[in-house]
Amino acid sequence: MRAPSVPQAPMLTRINVTSVIDVALVLVIILLVTAPMLDVADLDLDLPGAHTRDVEEQSYVSVTLGRNGDMAVENQEVGSVEEISGMLSSRLSEIGSQESLVVVRADADLPHEFVRRVIEQVRAGGAQRMAIATRQLEGE
Amino acid sequence: MHWQSQQTPLDDESPVNVTPLIDVSLVLVVILLLATPLAFESSIGVKSAQKGGKEATTKKQSLRVTLTLVDEQSVRVNQTLVARDELMAALEPALDETEERAITIACADNISHGAFVDVLDKAKRCGANGIAVSGR
Numbered sequence: 001m002r003a004p005s006v007p008q009a010p011m012l013t014r015i016n017v018t019s020v021i022d023v024a025l026v027l028v029i030i031l032l033v034t035a036p037m038l039d040v041a042d043l044d045l046d047l048p049g050a051h052t053r054d055v056e057e058q059s060y061v062s063v064t065l066g067r068n069g070d071m072a073v074e075n076q077e078v079g080s081v082e083e084i085s086g087m088l089s090s091r092l093s094e095i096g097s098q099e100s101l102v103v104v105r106a107d108a109d110l111p112h113e114f115v116r117r118v119i120e121q122v123r124a125g126g127a128q129r130m131a132i133a134t135r136q137l138e139g140e
Numbered sequence: 141m142h143w144q145s146q147q148t149p150l151d152d153e154s155p156v157n158v159t160p161l162i163d164v165s166l167v168l169v170v171i172l173l174l175a176t177p178l179a180f181e182s183s184i185g186v187k188s189a190q191k192g193g194k195e196a197t198t199k200k201q202s203l204r205v206t207l208t209l210v211d212e213q214s215v216r217v218n219q220t221l222v223a224r225d226e227l228m229a230a231l232e233p234a235l236d237e238t239e240e241r242a243i244t245i246a247c248a249d250n251i252s253h254g255a256f257v258d259v260l261d262k263a264k265r266c267g268a269n270g271i272a273v274s275g276r
Contacts, residue, residue, distance in 0.1 A: 019160035026164050030171050048257035052264040053182040103183050108254030112209075112247045115256070119273065131183035134257055 040064060040105065041072030048108040050134035057101050060131075061091055063122060065106040065115065081117050088125030105133040184260050187272040204242040205234045205268075209251045209259060227259065231266045241267055246274040 043066030063084060064072045071078040073087040092100060102122050106115045122130055208216040213224050222230040235241045243263050247256050263271060 019157075019163055022160045023163050023167055026167055030168070034171070047181065048254040050182070050184060050257055050261035050264075052184060052261050054184045054264060055182070105181075106253050108252065108257070110253045111249065112251045112253055112256045113249035115253045116247070116273070129185070130187075131185045132257060132260065133181055133183045134261070136180045136182045 041075055041077070043070050043072060044068065045105065045107040046109070047105065047133055047135040049137040051137050053136060055101060055131040060101040060103045061088065061095070063088065063102060063104050063118060065104070065110055065118060067107040067109065071118070081121055084118060084121040085125035088122060088127065092126055099128050101129045101131060102127040103131045103133050184257070184264060186260070187270060203238055203240050204244055205231065205238060207243060207245045207259060207263065209247040209256060211248065212251060212255050215259060224255070224258065227262045228266055231263065235266055235268060240269060242270040243268045244272045244274050
């Protein structure tokens with residue numbers, strides 16, 4: 001004698017991946033756009049404010065001088081000022097262009113004498129173009 | 141007359157799935173929060189000290205303006221000492237007298253980087269074309 005067959009609900013066999021793909025694509029696009037911005041050292045610093053917006057380049061090599069005197073060329077921390085020229089020179093060689101913009105990001109409270117020594121090292125590292133980073137102020 | 145409710149095909153549709161929209165929006169918000177401080181950075185182009193110094197020696201005095209930060213609040217425009225707050229008023233006529241509107245900036249050692257950049261900014265706002273940072 002056969003048991004009566006019980007009707008079963010159809011099994012869910014497909015996973016909805018639409019939302020996963022949405023998020024993944026947005027992440028890829030945003031990471032592509034913000035990747036150049038993330039190539040700077042995360043040191044504690046307060047940039048000096050300025051109204052003018054002079055140099056507009058997405059890609060540059062950054063030299064960061066933190067509030068406590070910490071230094072970094074892009075993401076790599078530097079022990080002394082004298083090391084900056086060597087590290088910068090090798091970085092510019094990797095890029096393959098001495099014409100790349102080098103941006104000096106220095107804390108507003110640092111003495112100019114310290115910043116000037118770093119600028120001299122940047123020049124010694126072979127940088128042809130240089131800019132000083134500022135925090136954009138509103139209005140005139 | 142008796143109206144019978146009829147089930148239309150629209151009643152079978154499920155509500156709009158807003159989950160992916162919320163996912164994407166939240167990810168955007170978080171990433172924008174992280175990237176905002178970097179987006180408000182800008183920079184002012186300067187010439188290197190040596191390069192600027194060489195150019196300065198080859199140019200006639202009448203082609204450039206020399207700014208010297210004496211202390212945090214005082215700037216010398218060529219030979220005239222002015223307050224930093226009044227720099228733009230003094231610099232504009234001095235730049236008008238030059239042909240290339242070029243500037244060389246010298247700064248004492250103990251001046252803060254913020255004051256130096258403020259002078260750079262004011263020079264740019266006055267219409268300076270090329271700014272060279274002098275060694276000492």
